[in-house]
Amino acid sequence: MGSLDSKAFAAAGQSHLLRRLDQLSGDQAARFQRDLEQLDLSCLQRLWCADDDAAIQVAPKPPALVELTDHAVRAEAVSRGQALLAQGKVACLTVAGGQGSRLGWDGPKGTFPSGPISGDSLFAQFAGQIQRETTRYGQPVPWCIMTSPLNHESTVAFFEQQRHFGLDPSTVSFFTQGVMPSVDRESGEVLLSAPDAIAFNPDGHGGTLRALATSGLLARLREQGVEHLSYFQVDNPLVRALDPVFLGLHVEGSVSSGEVTSKAVAKRAAEEKVGVFGVQDGRLTVLEYSDLDPQVCEATDGEGRLMFRAGNMAVHAFGLAFLDRLTKGTGLPFHRAIKKVPFFDESTGTVEQPSAPNAVKYETFIFDALPMATRPLVVEADRSEEFAPIKNAEGSDSVHTSQMAQTARAAKWLSQSGVEIVTGSSGQPAAQIEIRSSSATCPEDLALCELPAKLGAGERFLV
Ligand code: UTP
Numbered sequence: 355m356g357s358l359d360s361k362a363f364a365a366a367g368q369s370h371l372l373r374r375l376d377q378l379s380g381d382q383a384a385r386f387q388r389d390l391e392q393l394d395l396s397c398l399q400r401l402w403c404a405d406d407d408a409a410i411q412v413a414p415k416p417p418a419l420v421e422l423t424d425h426a427v428r429a430e431a432v433s434r435g436q437a438l439l440a441q442g443k444v445a446c447l448t449v450a451g452g453q454g455s456r457l458g459w460d461g462p463k464g465t466f467p468s469g470p471i472s473g474d475s476l477f478a479q480f481a482g483q484i485q486r487e488t489t490r491y492g493q494p495v496p497w498c499i500m501t502s503p504l505n506h507e508s509t510v511a512f513f514e515q516q517r518h519f520g521l522d523p524s525t526v527s528f529f530t531q532g533v534m535p536s537v538d539r540e541s542g543e544v545l546l547s548a549p550d551a552i553a554f555n556p557d558g559h560g561g562t563l564r565a566l567a568t569s570g571l572l573a574r575l576r577e578q579g580v581e582h583l584s585y586f587q588v589d590n591p592l593v594r595a596l597d598p599v600f601l602g603l604h605v606e607g608s609v610s611s612g613e614v615t616s617k618a619v620a621k622r623a624a625e626e627k628v629g630v631f632g633v634q635d636g637r638l639t640v641l642e643y644s645d646l647d648p649q650v651c652e653a654t655d656g657e658g659r660l661m662f663r664a665g666n667m668a669v670h671a672f673g674l675a676f677l678d679r680l681t682k683g684t685g686l687p688f689h690r691a692i693k694k695v696p697f698f699d700e701s702t703g704t705v706e707q708p709s710a711p712n713a714v715k716y717e718t719f720i721f722d723a724l725p726m727a728t729r730p731l732v733v734e735a736d737r738s739e740e741f742a743p744i745k746n747a748e749g750s751d752s753v754h755t756s757q758m759a760q761t762a763r764a765a766k767w768l769s770q771s772g773v774e775i776v777t778g779s780s781g782q783p784a785a786q787i788e789i790r791s792s793s794a795t796c797p798e799d800l801a802l803c804e805l806p807a808k809l810g811a812g813e814r815f816l817v
Contacts, residue, residue, distance in 0.1 A: 355553075358372065358375075358387070358390055358391070360372055362395050362396075363395065365395070365399065366395040366396070366398055366399040367399070367402070367541070367542055367543065368393070368395060368398070368399055368543060368544055368597060370543055370544075371390055371393075371544060371552075372390075372603045372805065374386065374546065374700065375387060375390065378550055379550070382549065382550040383550070385550050385551065386550040386551065386552075388553040389550075389551055389554075390552070392533075392552075392554075393535060393544070393552070395424075395600040396439050398535065398537070398544070401688055401690070401716055402537065402542040402714075411633050412635055413632060413640055413650075414632035414634045414639070414650070414662070415632055415633045415634075416631075416632060416633070416655075416661045416662055416663075416664065417469050417630065417631045417632060417633050417664060417732050418732070419618065419664055419732050419733070419734045420571050420603060420609070420731055420732065420733045420734065420807040422599065422603075422734070424609050425592075427573065427600060428600070430606075431598070431599045431600075431602030431606065432598045432599050432602055432604045433598075433602065434598075434600045434601075434602035434605060434606060435597070435598030435599060435601035435602030435603075435604075435605075436491070436602075438581075438582065438598075438601050438602070438605060439487060439490075439493065439495075439596060439598065439601070440491045440492065440493060441493070441579075442493040442494070442495075442496065442578075442579055442580070442582055443579060443580060443581040443582060443671065444535070444568075444580065444581075444582050444583070444596060444601060445495060445496035445498060445575055445583050445584070446480070446484060446496070446497045446498065446581045446586070446588070446595050446596065447498045447499075447500070447562070447583045447584065447585045447586075447672075448464070448480060448497070448498070448499050448500070448584070448585050448586060448588055449500045449562055449585070449586075449587055449588065449720070450463065450464045450477075450499055450500060450501060450505075450509060450588035451464060451500050451501050451502035451504075451505065451530070451531045451542045451556045451559070451561065452502075452556065452559070452588070453481075453502075453504065453505075453555070453556065454466075454589075455693075456745050457745065457746060457747055457753075458700055458747050459743060461505075461508060461512075461587075462501070462505040462508055462509045462512065463476065463588050463589060463744075464476045464477040464480075464509065464588045465477065465501075465508075465509075465512050466510070466744065466753075467791070468591045468744060468753065468756065468757070468760075469591075469760070469788055470757040470760050470761050470786065470787075470788045471657045471786055471787075471788040471814060471816045472788055472790060472816060474790065475516075476589065476591055476744070477512065477513070477519070477588075477589055478515075478516065478519050479790075480497075480586075480593075480595055480791070481497075481518070481519035481520070481521055481792075482519070482790055482791030482792030482793075483594075483595040483596065483707055483791040483792075483795050484497055484521060484595060484596070485519070485520055485521060485792055486791065486792060486794075486799070487596045487611065487795065488521075488525075489812065490633065491686060492705060493660045494522060494525045495525065495596065496526075496527065496575060496578065496580060496583070497521065497525060497526050497527070498529060498566075498571055498575070498583070499526065499527070499528050499529075500530070500531050500559075500561075500562055500565060501528055501529070501530050501531070502526075502528055502530060502533065502556035503530055503533055503554070503556075504533075504554075504556065506528065506530050509528065510528055513526065513538075514527075516550070517603045523605055524597075525572055527574075529565050529566065529569035529571045530569070531556055531557055531562065531565040532556075532561050532564060532565060532617065533554035533555060533556055533557055533560035534554065534555060534556075534688075534715070534716040534717070534806060535552050535553065535554055535555075535715050536553045536554070536555050536693075536695045536697075536713045536714065536715050537558075537694055537713060538697075538712065538714075539712055539713055539714050540710065542714075545695060545697040545698075545713055546697060546698040546700070547696065547697065547698060547705070548698050548705065549698055549703075553696075553697055553713075554694055555695070555697075555716075555717070556717075557714045557716070557717060557718060558688075558689070558716075558717025558718040558719055559587070559668075559717075559718075559719060559720045559724060560686040560717070560718025560719045560720050560723075561717075561718060562585075562720055563628060563677060563680055563685070563686065563723070565679050566677060567678075567681035572674065572677060572678060572681065575666060575674060576674055576678075579767050580674060581673065581674055581675075582601065582604065582605070582612070582671055582672065582673055582674060583595070583609075583671070583672045583674065583677070584596055584600075584601065584671055585668075585669065585670045585672055585720070586668065586669050587668045587669075587672070587743070589667075589741065589743045589744050589745060590669075590740075590741060590742065590743040590782070591666070591744070591760060592740050592742045592756075592759060593669060593740060593741075594739075594740055594741065594764060594795065595795075596795075598673060599733075600615065600617060600735075601668075601671055602732065603615060603731060603733055604671040604673075609729070609731060610671075610729055610730070610731045611676075611727065611728045611729040611730070612673045612676075613672070613673045613675075613676035613727040613728060613729070613730060614670055614671070614672055614673070614676060614723065614724055614727040614730040614731075615670065615730065615731040615732075615733060616631065616638075616666065616669065616670045616671075616721075616724065616730065616731070616732050616733070617667050617669040617670070617673040617732075617733050617735045617740070618630075618631055618664035618665055618666065618667065618732050618733070618734050618735065619664075619665050619734070619736075619737040619741045620659075620660075620663045620664070620665065620669050620734070620737065621660055621662075621663045621664075621665045623650075624648075624651045624652040624660055624723075626643075626665065627643045628643060628666060629641060629642050629643060629645070629665070629666040629721070630643075630662040630663070630664055630665055630666065631662075631664040631732050632662060634725075637724075637725035637744035638724045638725060638727065638730045638732070639721075639724055639725050640666045640719075640721035640722075640724060641662070643786075646662070647687055650810050652664060656797075662731075664732055664734065665719060667740070667741045668720075668721075669740075670720070670721075670728055672723075676727060677723075680723055680726060683726070685718070686718040686719065686720075686722040686723065687718065687722055688716040688717065688718055689716070689718070689719060690714050690715070691714070691715045691717060692711045692713070692714060693711055693713055693714075693715050694707075694708045694709075694710065694711050694712060694713070695708070695712060695713035695715065696708065697713070698714070738759065738762060738766070739763060739764060741759075742755065742758075742759035742760060743756065743757040744756045758782065759815040760788065761782070761783055761786070761787050761788070762782065762783070763789075764787045764788055764789040765783040765787050765809075766775075766797075767789060767796075767797040767800060768787065768789075768793065768800065768805065768809070768815075771797060771800045771801070771805055772799045772805070772807075773805050773807065773808065773809060774804060774807060774808040774809070775787075775808075775809055776809065776810040776811060778811070783809065784812075784813075785807075785809040785810060785811065785812070785813040785814065785815055786813070786815070787809060787814075787815050787816075788815070788816045788817075789817055790816070790817065793817045794817075800817075803817050804817075805817070
């Protein structure tokens with residue numbers, strides 16, 4: 355076994371880890387030593403000693419939003435986006451390395467059954483879209499899925515078990531993000547998850563950048579002729595994985611550098627806990643809800659709309675050249691989050707489940723790339739069409755609210771196709787309705803489907 359520098363551990367306030375190592379032997383000691391060798395002690399020390407995320411100093415301004423009310427601009431963007439797709443220049447990127455602790459699902463979040471009738475998993479819902487667009491544009495769309503060391507094997511096993519949802523397996527690539535140790539929030543000492551293991555957490559969705567580069571995937575995509583990535587999170591079944599309008603605007607040289615384009619949804623209320631787009635020091639940025647002064651949050655414009663209403667729905671188009679440049683830079687900053695992290699208690703010899711937040715997790719966020727872009731764009735999307743994330747088991751952003759939104763969108767598309775939709779007293783469709791993404795990714799696709807004349811109470815319609 356290689357030796358570990360006890361002075362470095364002491365300087366970083368982590369000597370307890372070497373004492374732990376001394377108490378282990380055989381395989382356990384070897385295993386623990388491998389964990390210790392992964393630690394970047396000076397980085398950990400720097401992060402622990404740094405101030406909390408600096409409060410916002412310069413007053414932010416709202417960003418300009420592209421609203422797409424002009425039909426001609428829209429039509430031009432669509433044809434530019436379609437051309438990109440037909441030339442095979444776009445790949446999808448799904449970040450699926452999170453722990454999904456709020457949902458409490460036993461397995462990677464992408465395996466969660468989210469379809470209201472079909473019970474299709476989140477991954478299946480995205481795969482259906484990719485399959486449809488592959489057929490439509492006659493070009494395979496590479497799909498890159500970021501996992502973490504904690505869920506990589508189970509994610510890959512799920513895809514194999516589901517036979518990659520009918521996609522060509524050679525077009526689906528998994529790459530694994532890095533991890534950071536969780537530390538005790540009082541002492542800064544690295545926590546253990548077991549007698550012989552450090553409590554590592556995934557290093558945040560910002561880990562995408564480094565993982566894309568170190569896995570070699572960025573270079574492979576470039577070799578395949580991919581120029582842009584359509585980035586989305588694993589938790590939003592309404593996402594448009596490949597949206598020609600959005601992609602077309604992203605590459606419209608007169609308004610965008612093609613580096614980053616982001617989608618925003620209007621916040622429902624000032625108190626909605628979502629990051630918003632803002633401009634600071636002339637740079638586009640995402641302002642976290644917790645960092646915003648309540649007065650700024652509540653400020654309205656002349657029409658009574660929230661000034662900072664452009665909520666970040668975590669959908670971005672990234673130019674590959676931009677990502678390549680970023681991966682060669684200093685990296686994204688770490689943020690701290692105070693969370694409940696189960697830990698091995700050496701005094702009792704058991705794994706404790708804390709009832710209150712006990713730990714600091716260090717994570718990087720992909721949206722910290724935005725200020726580094728030249729001429730980024732923010733495009734406003736319709737929440738009811740594109741955003742219904744599953745974050746929680748109950749309450750807001752839950753399975754229930756997401757399935758209601760999926761049903762409502764399906765009913766709207768069917769109604770646009772001439773189907774009479776009977777609604778209940780709350781305005782929700784009376785029937786159970788689901789349009790699978792493999793059947794339609796836009797209302798026009800329904801022209802190819804056999805549709806009923808009317809859907810009323812007690813009926814179920816799955817297409
Ligand atoms: P969330 O912020 O919702 O975090 O991630 P989470 O870990 O999934 O869920 P909670 O907070 O524990 O309940 C937003 C998106 O970023 C991905 C998630 O998989 C999700 O798609 N993500 C998050 C990563 O890929 N890696 C990370 O380290 C964190």
